Amino acid sequence: MKRLFLVGLSLFFVSILSAQEALTLTDAIFEAAGEIQGRVRRNSIVAILDISSRSGRMSEHIFEELMAEIVNGSYATVVERDQIDLILDELEYQNDAGVSDRSAARAGRMLGAQYIVTGTFDQENEDFRLRIKVIEVESTAVRLMFNTRVISDSSVVSLMGRRGSSSSLTNDQQRILEIAEAEILSYFRRYKPKADIDGNKVHGEAKYGKDNVKIDVTFSRGDYRIDIVSTANAREINKWKATLKSRIDKKLGK
Numbered sequence: 001m002k003r004l005f006l007v008g009l010s011l012f013f014v015s016i017l018s019a020q021e022a023l024t025l026t027d028a029i030f031e032a033a034g035e036i037q038g039r040v041r042r043n044s045i046v047a048i049l050d051i052s053s054r055s056g057r058m059s060e061h062i063f064e065e066l067m068a069e070i071v072n073g074s075y076a077t078v079v080e081r082d083q084i085d086l087i088l089d090e091l092e093y094q095n096d097a098g099v100s101d102r103s104a105a106r107a108g109r110m111l112g113a114q115y116i117v118t119g120t121f122d123q124e125n126e127d128f129r130l131r132i133k134v135i136e137v138e139s140t141a142v143r144l145m146f147n148t149r150v151i152s153d154s155s156v157v158s159l160m161g162r163r164g165s166s167s168s169l170t171n172d173q174q175r176i177l178e179i180a181e182a183e184i185l186s187y188f189r190r191y192k193p194k195a196d197i198d199g200n201k202v203h204g205e206a207k208y209g210k211d212n213v214k215i216d217v218t219f220s221r222g223d224y225r226i227d228i229v230s231t232a233n234a235r236e237i238n239k240w241k242a243t244l245k246s247r248i249d250k251k252l253g254k
Contacts, residue, residue, distance in 0.1 A: 022127050022149035025156050029062060032119075032132045032146050033069030039134055039144040040076050040115045047079040047113035049088070049104060053121040054178045056185035056195055058159040062121060062130070079111050085190035087111050101140050108137035115143065127152050128160075169200060173219050176252065177202050180217035180224065183247045187240075188215070208232060215240075217248075224248070 023031065040046060048067055053059040071078050087110045108116040119132040127149050134144035150156060169177070177197050184195040184204040191213065195204035204215035213230040226241050 022151045024153060025062075025130075025150050025159075026065075028130045028148050028150045029065045030069055031148065032130065033066055033073065035144055035146045036066075036070060036117060036132065036134055037073050037075040042075055044076050044114040045079060045112060046070060046076045046115045046117060047084055047108055047111045048117040049084065049107060050186065051119040051121060052182075053160075054123075054175065054182060055160045056182035058121055058156075059182055060185055060189075061159055062119065066117070066119075066132075076115075079113055082190060083111060101135050101142065104135050105137045105140045108135070113137055121150075123160075124149065128156060169219070173200075176219055176224055176248075177217070179251045180248050183244060183251065184215055184217070187244055187247055188213075215244075217244075 036046070048063060048070075051059045051062045051066070053062070067078050067081075070076060087107055104116045104118055108114075114137055116135045116137060117132065118135070119130065121128060121130050123129075128151075130146075130148055130150050132144065132146040133142060134146075135141070136143050177200070180202045181195045181197055181204070184202065184206075185193050188204070188206040191206035191208050193204055193206040193215075195202055195215075200219045202215075202217040204217075206213045206215065208230060211231045213228065213232070216227045218225050218227070226245055228237050228240055230237055230240075
């Protein structure tokens with residue numbers, strides 16, 4: 001009897017999730033911001049570490065819009081992006097499924113934040129799913145697990161789309177380029193980067209002082225190659241290459 005009850009309860013929750021109405025991206029971000037403000041203490045300090053997605057543009061869009069919603073709500077203080085980037089560079093933090101809550105909490109302590117926000121945006125069948133997690137820094141307890149379907153409308157397609165990709169590339173090859181694009185925008189974000197897919201290559205640029213750094217990730221012969229042109233010293237360039245490769249490989253599961 002107990003087993004039948006549990007099975008019935010499971011089917012009930014599955015039916016609720018299946019029937020969940022998909023939101024527009026704008027509404028999903030607005031709802032996520034409201035949920036975050038409902039789970040953190042008033043006047044607390046919140047740091048949004050990263051939003052992971054296969055599209056660098058989508059990650060940046062959600063990050064900026066979520067930050068704006070929280071700031072405009074005047075409920076909590078949000079750590080400035082530049083401060084977050086400095087700490088993440090020091091920790092060589094990479095936000096993906098393998099990062100522990102303790103690692104996020106450590107970054108939060110260094111930032112002086114009471115709460116850390118991380119998230120993912122992934123495709124799910126015909127639509128997408130936005131997941132947002134809020135971690136309390138002091139206890140490393142998870143205070144929010146926000147999860148909602150997002151309609152694959154024209155704005156989402158534009159931000160997630162395969163811009164300039166080559167029709168000769170397979171889905172796996174295209175995935176490498178999309179991950180490379182996202183990691184260029186994430187890793188170099190304190191240097192105001194730009195990145196775009198063009199055929200079998202991702203071309204990126206970033207400002208390093210007065211230097212215009214050029215970053216190319218090219219897919220060739222079943223693998224990819226990273227080329228960086230900069231007036232920075234060789235040690236710095238090699239560090240950029242090694243770290244960027246490590247981030248891409250980790251997202252690829254290597």
